Amino acid sequence: MPVQINKKNKMSNSKNTKQEFSKKYFSIEEAESLLPKIESILTRTIKLNKALEILESIEIEVYDDDYEDLRRITKINRQFHKLSYEFYANVEKLESMGCLVKDYEIGLVDFYCKFEGREIFLCWKLGEKTVKFWHEVDEGYMERKPIVDLTKGW
DSSP: OOOOOOTTOOOOSSTTTOOOOOOOBOOHHHHHHHHHHHHHHHHHHHHHHHHHHHHHHOOOOOOTTOHHHHHHHHHHHHHHHHHHHHHHHHHHHHHHTTEEEEETTTTEEEEEEEETTEEEEEEEETTOSSOOEEEETTOOGGGOEETHHHHTTO
16 A cells, blocks of 8 residues: 555644644745755655555565564564655655645645635646646646736736
8 A cells, every 4th residue: 555645644643743734825936945945855755655655565474483584574664664754754844844745656746825815726746847837725736727827816
């Protein structure tokens, strides 16, 4: 099962450790100023996600008396937890910057923005040099519109 995060998943185990996400609102320029750092962290996070998927897919049949199998399982588990820790540390870094990663496979990121008195998302995808698109908060990637549509009422 792949490691996936979506906006419904909370990274907490109890009410006491629940992390609150405080919204940060960005201008296009503010969002774009973060892109080099986001790109670096997100690229590594995508690689971690793929590695975790591979590790999760490994099945080893273990016999109680087979010491080598037990060592192999321990090593795989240790590696999985190490990569998982780094993955979630990166997720927290991205969230603390104020961006919302919507897809860890293609690298889709949204930034809250205020436009004409309402919340919208500025939308960026890994590989794009600038923030070129936006969409309403109740819409998604398929409904994104060019930024030029935004500047008319800015």
